Amino acid sequence: MPEFSLDLNEEQRDLRDWVHGFAGDVVRPAAAEWDTREETPWPIIQEAAKIGLYGFEFLANCWADPSGLSLCLANEELFWGDAGIGMAIFGTSLAVAAIYASGTPDQMLEWVPQCFGDAADPKVAAFCTTEPEAGSDVGSMKTRARYDEATDEWVLNGQKAYATNGGIADVHVVTASVDPELGSRGQAAFVVPPGTPGLNGSKKLKKLGLRASHTADVFLDDVRVPGRCLLGGKDVLDARLAKAREGRKAQGQAAMRTFELSRPAVGAQALGVARAAYEYALDYAKSRVQFGRPIIENQAIAFALADMKMEIDAARLLVWRAAWMGRNNRPFEAGEGSMSKLKAGEVAVAVTEKAVQILGGAGFLREHPVERWYRDAKIYTIFEGTSEIQRLVVSRAISGIYVR
Numbered sequence: 001m002p003e004f005s006l007d008l009n010e011e012q013r014d015l016r017d018w019v020h021g022f023a024g025d026v027v028r029p030a031a032a033e034w035d036t037r038e039e040t041p042w043p044i045i046q047e048a049a050k051i052g053l054y055g056f057e058f059l060a061n062c063w064a065d066p067s068g069l070s071l072c073l074a075n076e077e078l079f080w081g082d083a084g085i086g087m088a089i090f091g092t093s094l095a096v097a098a099i100y101a102s103g104t105p106d107q108m109l110e111w112v113p114q115c116f117g118d119a120a121d122p123k124v125a126a127f128c129t130t131e132p133e134a135g136s137d138v139g140s141m142k143t144r145a146r147y148d149e150a151t152d153e154w155v156l157n158g159q160k161a162y163a164t165n166g167g168i169a170d171v172h173v174v175t176a177s178v179d180p181e182l183g184s185r186g187q188a189a190f191v192v193p194p195g196t197p198g199l200n201g202s203k204k205l206k207k208l209g210l211r212a213s214h215t216a217d218v219f220l221d222d223v224r225v226p227g228r229c230l231l232g233g234k235d236v237l238d239a240r241l242a243k244a245r246e247g248r249k250a251q252g253q254a255a256m257r258t259f260e261l262s263r264p265a266v267g268a269q270a271l272g273v274a275r276a277a278y279e280y281a282l283d284y285a286k287s288r289v290q291f292g293r294p295i296i297e298n299q300a301i302a303f304a305l306a307d308m309k310m311e312i313d314a315a316r317l318l319v320w321r322a323a324w325m326g327r328n329n330r331p332f333e334a335g336e337g338s339m340s341k342l343k344a345g346e347v348a349v350a351v352t353e354k355a356v357q358i359l360g361g362a363g364f365l366r367e368h369p370v371e372r373w374y375r376d377a378k379i380y381t382i383f384e385g386t387s388e389i390q391r392l393v394v395s396r397a398i399s400g401i402y403v404r
Ligand SMILES: Cc1cc2nc3c(=O)[nH]c(=O)nc-3n(C[C@H](O)[C@H](O)[C@H](O)COP(=O)(O)OP(=O)(O)OC[C@H]3O[C@@H](n4cnc5c(N)ncnc54)[C@H](O)[C@@H]3O)c2cc1C
Pocket: 094, 127, 128, 129, 130, 132, 134, 135, 136, 137, 161, 162, 163, 164, 165, 207, 210, 215, 379, 382, 383, 384, 385, 386, 387, 388, 389, 392, 404
């Protein structure tokens, strides 16, 4: 049994510093421009692909870290650079994670490389699950998947909402209901290959933050995909549906576990945004002089900064704990995955708001990046499960009561 330690090992430190370098040299200087343009920053995705930061090998190396921390470290650093560009680069990993979680080894080999393309011609992927009438309430999904036995094809019909990279992706991973009576246990995930007729994206949605990242609705109109596009395969699905019809709960819990596992990485993104704002505000408070002294000499400002630092560090400990637990198959008995994302998201909102306050009028201007960080931070109490939904998960886990 190794001694308890929170020290990062050499590999983790190298990874963190390498991603930080890219975030500082390439991402941050470009952040304001892509935020204003509200376009996918393809040249930066390509840069990331060239240095090996965008691609399956990178993700697989992160996942291989037995402590679970590498993906969190990479996310925190990249999103410290910029959350919009960060999401343009890491949005693909949502689809890849879905293929990895539910796909067979053959499906991984076939689809994952297509999610990324290559450095000469990078591609992005989309994970489409939210619908206009099914956001937090994933079980009420209306998109249907029907199996056409004659052609061994699945036929998808429905509408997805707010999909990151929706419509511009090469590979779309789409969740759909196969048996609506079973709610979320009657759902499955399908790969929609590049260029499949019937899948169309809306134009890019205009957003408060994360503006470099493409978000769109996706329409599925008699989309036919080969039988092999059902992630996990038909035998596994049939067995799962049979179990669910018998009323056994195993699969519902498994789906929840997948979410719990991805949440620490999203929490780490929020930490990156919070840390950027805290560092900027700290520097500003040391140099801005009012009443003949730097504003940091006032307790009101210094204590605010102390609280910001403390909250960021507290959130990081929750994020690291959940990442370690997930990687080491520890049961999330108190919804620790949700807890980590909940705390980090709320800290990002609070810390960026404080940073704007510490900059005063300057904080309200686009000249300083805290204005953008303040807008970007808000997404972290909304996507990958809103703060309210995280509290539901935690309260149900700790009480055993079906809290509503
Ligand atoms: C920029 C962006 C990117 C996104 N990317 C993707 C993506 O790639 N793929 C994807 O599938 N989705 C994506 N989403 C969708 C996102 O996950 C959903 O917006 C989110 O899950 C919330 O769903 P909703 O918007 O329908 O809100 P609703 O579910 O309508 O919630 C509205 C409000 O009601 C509250 N609420 C709902 N139910 C309860 C309850 N039982 N108890 C207490 N409060 C409740 C919510 O917390 C929220 O405050 C993205 C969204 C955005 C904005």
